[in-house]
Amino acid sequence: MYYDDKKKKKKGTIGIVAKSLKENWLIFKEEKIGIIGLALIIFFLIFGLLLPAYEHAMGPEEYNPLVGMDLDLNRNPVTGTFSHPPSKAHPLGTDFKGSDLLAQLMNGSQMAFLVGIVVALSSVAIGTVVGLVSGYYGGSLIDSLLMRISEIILSLPLLPLVIVVAAVLGRLSIWGLVFVLAILLWPNTAKIIRSQTLSLRERPYVESARVAGASGFRIMFRHLAPNVLPLSIVYMTLNVTSAILIEASVSFLGFGDPTKVSWGMMLQWCKTQGHLFKALWWMLPPGGCIGLLCMAFYFVGTAMMPIINPSLRKR
Amino acid sequence: MSMTRYIGRRVIEIVITAFVLITILFFLFRVMPGDPVSMMLSPQMRPEIKAQLRVQYGFDKPLVVQYFLYMKNVLKGNFGESFYYREPVMGIVWDKLPNTLLLFGSATILSYALGITLGKIIAWKRGSKTEYAATVAGLAFYNMPIFWIGIIVLYIFAYKLDLFPMGGMITPELWMNADVTTIQKALDILYHLTLPLITLTLLLFASSMLIMRNSMLETLRQDYITTAEAKGLPEKVVRNRHAARNAMLPVATSFSLSLAFSLAGGVLTERVFSWPGLGWELVNATVNYDYPLAQAALLFLGIVILVMMLVADIILVFLDPRIRY
Numbered sequence: 001m002y003y004d005d006k007k008k009k010k011k012g013t014i015g016i017v018a019k020s021l022k023e024n025w026l027i028f029k030e031e032k033i034g035i036i037g038l039a040l041i042i043f044f045l046i047f048g049l050l051l052p053a054y055e056h057a058m059g060p061e062e063y064n065p066l067v068g069m070d071l072d073l074n075r076n077p078v079t080g081t082f083s084h085p086p087s088k089a090h091p092l093g094t095d096f097k098g099s100d101l102l103a104q105l106m107n108g109s110q111m112a113f114l115v116g117i118v119v120a121l122s123s124v125a126i127g128t129v130v131g132l133v134s135g136y137y138g139g140s141l142i143d144s145l146l147m148r149i150s151e152i153i154l155s156l157p158l159l160p161l162v163i164v165v166a167a168v169l170g171r172l173s174i175w176g177l178v179f180v181l182a183i184l185l186w187p188n189t190a191k192i193i194r195s196q197t198l199s200l201r202e203r204p205y206v207e208s209a210r211v212a213g214a215s216g217f218r219i220m221f222r223h224l225a226p227n228v229l230p231l232s233i234v235y236m237t238l239n240v241t242s243a244i245l246i247e248a249s250v251s252f253l254g255f256g257d258p259t260k261v262s263w264g265m266m267l268q269w270c271k272t273q274g275h276l277f278k279a280l281w282w283m284l285p286p287g288g289c290i291g292l293l294c295m296a297f298y299f300v301g302t303a304m305m306p307i308i309n310p311s312l313r314k315r
Numbered sequence: 316m317s318m319t320r321y322i323g324r325r326v327i328e329i330v331i332t333a334f335v336l337i338t339i340l341f342f343l344f345r346v347m348p349g350d351p352v353s354m355m356l357s358p359q360m361r362p363e364i365k366a367q368l369r370v371q372y373g374f375d376k377p378l379v380v381q382y383f384l385y386m387k388n389v390l391k392g393n394f395g396e397s398f399y400y401r402e403p404v405m406g407i408v409w410d411k412l413p414n415t416l417l418l419f420g421s422a423t424i425l426s427y428a429l430g431i432t433l434g435k436i437i438a439w440k441r442g443s444k445t446e447y448a449a450t451v452a453g454l455a456f457y458n459m460p461i462f463w464i465g466i467i468v469l470y471i472f473a474y475k476l477d478l479f480p481m482g483g484m485i486t487p488e489l490w491m492n493a494d495v496t497t498i499q500k501a502l503d504i505l506y507h508l509t510l511p512l513i514t515l516t517l518l519l520f521a522s523s524m525l526i527m528r529n530s531m532l533e534t535l536r537q538d539y540i541t542t543a544e545a546k547g548l549p550e551k552v553v554r555n556r557h558a559a560r561n562a563m564l565p566v567a568t569s570f571s572l573s574l575a576f577s578l579a580g581g582v583l584t585e586r587v588f589s590w591p592g593l594g595w596e597l598v599n600a601t602v603n604y605d606y607p608l609a610q611a612a613l614l615f616l617g618i619v620i621l622v623m624m625l626v627a628d629i630i631l632v633f634l635d636p637r638i639r640y
Contacts, residue, residue: 152332154572155624157616159579160597161339164613167601168343241458248460249583253598267463276466277474287463294458 024307034303040296048109055103065107065261069098083279093281096273105285108263112244112293115178119243120236122182127189128232132220134190135197147194150187158184159249166255174257177250181243189235196228230308237301241294248290263290318632325628329621336617340610341385389614395607399600404611407596412615414484415592419581422512426519431566433520434527435559441532453521461580465514465587472510479510482589511588518580526569531562567631571624578620
C-alpha cells in the first residue's frame, strides 16, 4: 500500500482530524465547567458583535460608545452629572456625559476579545517555537540560553513594568500594549512545551525520522509540533485570561488607550469622575464582565486538560 | 556542600536578573521620545544646576559610558531627587518599602494558610458540595479584576456599613497625640490593614488551594495512607499528619512562580485602598511624570520579588532533598 495518490491521502488526514475532534469533544463535554465557559465565551462574542446593530437601531451618533451622548438628558440630581440609572432609552444607564453604557459595554467586549486573542496567539506562538527549539536541542547552549531568558522574564515585576513602559512611551496604544504583553507572556508556555518536547524527542518515530534524514527543522515543526499543539492551545486559553486582566488593570490605573472603550477604561472613567459609589449601574457591569469572560476562558482551559492528560479523565 | 553550591547558583542567577532589570530601566528611559535629560532633571531647576547634573549623570558622554555611570549610581543607591517631593528618591523608597512588605507579606501568609487548609479539606471530601463551592468561589476571585473587588469591598464595609476606613494606613490625629501607646498605634494600622488584606487574600488563595487539592488527591492514593487508615488512626490524624504534610511540597514549589502575579495584585490593592506602599508610589510617580521615583519604585518592586524567590528556594532546599542533587 503506497500513499502515492495524494487526494486519497489528504482525505485520510482530514478524516483522522475529524475523528479526533469528535473524540476530544466527547471528553470535553464531560466537564460541566467547560460547557459553561464555552457558552459564556459565545455569549460575549455575540454581545460584542451586536454593537453595530444596536447603534444602528438606537441612533448611530447618540449611541456611539466613545463620543456619543444623549442630548435629551437632564442633569441627574443624585449624581450631579448626566449619569442616569437604567431606563427604557438606556437599558444600562448612562455615564457622566450621557453616553450609553450598554454600547460601551459591547465595545468593551470587542476590545477584550481583540486584546485577549491576539496576545494569546502571539505569545503562545513564540512560546511554542522557543519550547520546541529548546527541548529538541535540550542540554545544549541554545537551550540553556533560551531557558535563562524565560526565567528572567518570569521573575520581572510584570504589571509595574507595563505601567512604566506605558508612561515612558506616552500613552500606549492598544497595539503597543498587545506587543508588550506578547513579549512578556511567552515564557510559561515555552517551559511547558520544552519539557514535553524533551520526552517526545526520545520516541521511536523521532528516531526513525532522523535516520530517514530529516533535518532538525523538519523534525521539530513536522513531527514534534503537532504533538505539542494541544498543550499550546490549553496555554492559549490561560494567556487570554492574563492578557484581558492586565489590559483592564493598566487601563484602570489610567495608562490605557484613551481612544478605545475597554472595560478597564470604563472603570477608570467612573473613578476619575468620582462615580464609583454614586453610580453602581456604571461601576458594577464592566468588572463583572471582565471576571466572567476571564473565568470562561480559564474554565475552557481546565476542561481541556483531560484531553491532554488521560489520567484526569473521569472514565 | 552541594546545598551551598545550589544556593550559590541561585544567588548568581538572581543577581543577573537584577542586572537585566536595571539594564531594561536604563534603555527604557533613554529610547523614549525626547531628551532623556528632561526626564531625569526637574524642569524647574536652574540651568547651571542642570548642566552640573548633566555631567554627573554623564549625558554628555557616549551611551556605553552612560550605562556604566548609571549602573554605578544605582548600586550606590543614588537615584537622584524626586521631582514631586523634592527629596532624595532613596529616602522615599525606604519609607514606603516596609508598608508594601507588611501588606504583601501578611496577605501571602494568610492566603497560603487559607489555601492549604481549604485544599486539604476539599480533597478529603472529594465530590462533595463543599469542594464544588470552594473551587468555584476560588476560581471566581482568581479571575476577577482585583481592583474591582477592592472597590466593592470598600463600598460595602467602608461606605455603606462604615466599619472600616476608606483608605490610608494610619489615622493622623491619633499619631499626633503623644499619649497614644504603641499598642494603640499597632491596632490603628491593623484597622486600616483589614480591608486591603481581605481583598488581596481573596485574590491569592485559589492557586494554593487548587494545587494543594491536586497534590493531596495524589498523596491519598499512596499505600502508607491505606496503612494509616487500616491501623485505625483517627481520620484527622491521617489527613493532617500523614497526608497533608507530604502533599504540601508542590504548594511550596509553586510559590516563587506565582510571585509576579501576586505582586501585580498587591500594586492594584495599594492603589484602590490608598495604601502608602511602593506600588501606590509607583503609580503616583508615573502619573506625576516623576521619573526618578518611578524608576526606583519599579526596581525595588522587582527586588522584592527576587529576594522572596531566593528565600523560597532556600526553604525548598530544606523541604525537598531531591533538589540538592
